Amino acid sequence: MSAIYARRSITNIIALVLSGFATLLGLIFLVWILWITAENGFGALKLTLFTKITAYGADGGLSNAIVGSLMMDLMALLICAPIGVLAGTYLAEYASSTRLGASIRFLNDILLSAPSIVLGLFVYVIVVVPATALTGGSITFSGFAGSVALALIGLPVIVRTTDEMLQLVPGTLREAALSLGIPQWKLTMQVLMRAAFSGILTGVLLALARLAGETAPLLFTAFGNTYMTFHPLDKMASMPQTIYQYTNDPDPALHAIAWAGALLITLFVLALSLLTRIMFSRKKVSYE
């Protein structure tokens, strides 16, 4: 009896120690990656990163990539936020128990994890190819095409958050409004949206955090540019793509710039996710 007990308790202790070790391992990787990024990134931060363009290589900076990324991220949000919020609203308010609603919700969850490189291919086929054919080659790859690809990555995040946040709005609010004779669209736009506003905004910010670090779909949509452009239909540089190119280069000076860029993106993305966590700590929604 005591032998069995001893074995059980040893198994237990081993398992518990191993689980602690697993957690430690996860944390070690987190600290390792962040530390390396911070160490190399802070060391390489300098003012010229923000004032010079990538055309000068190691003597240059990232200003055109920063501007390109900000423009594309913003355009992507302008595309996916309205569609995503309205689609999420549809799921929560109109189709919460219909079969169509259930299947869209289900497929949206799949889109959340869909390979971003395939979404890039998709946008290449539906935006870049037609644009090239229609304009005779004066518009081909573009910042706009890049932002469409990014929008498809942000979209499911917004749909899901809006859906879940609206479901959190108490039903009594709907009943109270409807009993006053208010039409459904007004109820949705003016009562529910307002009640769930912070939650919906959280979704938009999460989408931004998600798409700001994306590289793969930009390769064949935005293409890259070594000069500054503010024109959405020009080929456009972006931070992740520039980091990708510089990482691939043997020049340590370019590696330093890439690390600085990596640090900026990481800080941006982590700050966003921290912000959303603070903004909405009441209910946890998972975004896997």
Add this chain to the structure above:
Amino acid sequence: MQATSAEPLARDTEHRSRADARHDLIFRLLLRCCALFVLATLLGAALSTLWGGRDVLLKDGFHFLTSSDWNPVEDQYGALAPIAGTLITSLIALVIAVPISFGIALFLTEIAPNWLRGPVSAAIELLAGIPSIIYGMWGLFVFVPFMANIEPTLNDTLGNIPVIGALFQGPPLGLGLLTAGIVLAVMILPFISSVMREVFQTVPARLKESSYALGSTTWEVVWDIVLPYTRSAVIGGIFLGLGRALGETMAVTFVLGNSYNLTSSLLMPGTSISSSIANEFNEAVGLHRSALIALGFLLFVVTFIVLLIARLMLRQLARREGR
């Protein structure tokens, strides 16, 4: 608001209610269109890649999947090497990430003191927030040299075990299938562990407490009560991680080595579907381009199926929970 201050004239009311009904209808249609947009995106991505890949699929058919002959000079495209690379790296990622994620979930739900749970789980989830290009950089500049240092040891230890030994034979390049698999494992850790942690928390306290009352150890409660209760969701979480690993591009493309040669060793370089597309798409024309788009279609379909299974498994537990 406006309604309460309006004159209660019957005609006016009727007019307004008709207008309201019309607006409601338009609004509803608009919303529905937006929701269908999600559907259209998925369908569009599948159909456009199928259409783009039709040339190679019609020409080679099933042979496209089974041939390892990727030869742009001869215009021959066999996708076996990238498919194998994608599957092998994802499998390595799962083998590593699943036990670790389970450990993390166990630690966070059963062992850690309450004050520690929040910060630690938030920290683990931060791993999911780090952009994949950062994983790629860290992988290439830091983890590859690290692996190059320990690979001779792997050669001498694991490499000598019969049968699986061949998997760990090879020059200490640092990059290759194993390195890519480990980087992927770190990337998908937070996804799997957060699902596990969440579903472990849904196990009714009375179940666990009854077991404890019978004298079970913590490990026995987790292994015999919690895990069976949440089995489908745990599998769902694992598939979710698998779906992520299959489609990842930037984290693996630097550390995989971009070689179309099939090897028996995990220490050797390989390629994956996503990194082949990233590397070659901008230079590909004709059949080559078609082959890459067909690879994209394949990747999309496989991840779709994996994620479908994941969601169905996750839903099973939610159903039982009555959610």
Add this chain to the structure above:
Amino acid sequence: MLTSFKLPSRLGTLAIAVAASMFGMTAQATDITGAGSSFVYPVISKWSAAYAEKTGNHINYQSIGSGGGIAQIKAGTVDFGASDMPLKPEDLAKFGLGQFPDVIGGIVPAFNVAGVAPGALVLDGATLADIYLGKITTWNDPAIVKLNPSVHLPSSRITVVHRSDGSGTSFNFTDYLSKVSADWKTKVGEGTAVQWPAGIGGKGNEGVSAYIKQIPNSIGYVEYAYALKNNIGYAKMKNAAGNVVEPNTASFQAAAVTADWKNAKDFNLLMTNAPGAQAWPITATSWVIMYKTPKNASNTKVAFDFFKFAYSNGQDAARSLAYVPLPDSLVQQIESYWSSEYKM
């Protein structure tokens, strides 16, 4: 209250207006995009920066590999493609394209072996081919030792690095190996992207250089500027005349002078394994490929102006990176090619 409902339609109008203005603005954009060869990327980016300072026009050059340059110009998504593999005259005719050289450079075997200094290693074509065939697998293989009796070579395994993308550098390299090794010719052949029997793939000359720097006991082939800029060890080569030559502007030049440009239709000519006594065996030309009847004439005009600028003002920049500027006679031939072949 109804105003908020009208918002979407107003947004729509706004979107159309914005889109229209975007399309309108495009006509005035002076950004020229070129893409392709990473072989010429170092020098084109220098020329581009100098040209931007002088004229204000931007030449956005993306180093995506020669295969990419050919693909993108054919697709009409860029204003010019750059490739170190010339297109055949019939291919050019089929697509309505023209091509002309922009610079000449050398491809060097680059290595990373502890204790072996840059330039200390000597290789010949057959040995190089056997290394890339995976037949020679260690650094102290008799074939390498025979060429380097005085160098201490380790017994470590050789890690072969090649290109993962379609590359003109690969094309010239494999063309050279095919000329010097019958085995290579039958088993692998030549092309921008071949089926490599061994090794790992790096993206662009950049990626190959980076891997060589990072992986001990590796060997690769890169455009000389990459080895020079990044302090990567390079090997001397035994050339067709049997002499051991050092890679530098002089030996590239020695190979370039053997080229008979006058009789090469569309400048379609390779100079690998050149016969000169001091000729570098893997000397390569890079070409610019453009539509003869350009879809965007104003952009094409700027592109020509850019290359004219490069031929006249870019020579020092080219030499500083160990490229060989084109000889004056060739530049004249190119300019007459422009006026006879291109419709602007």
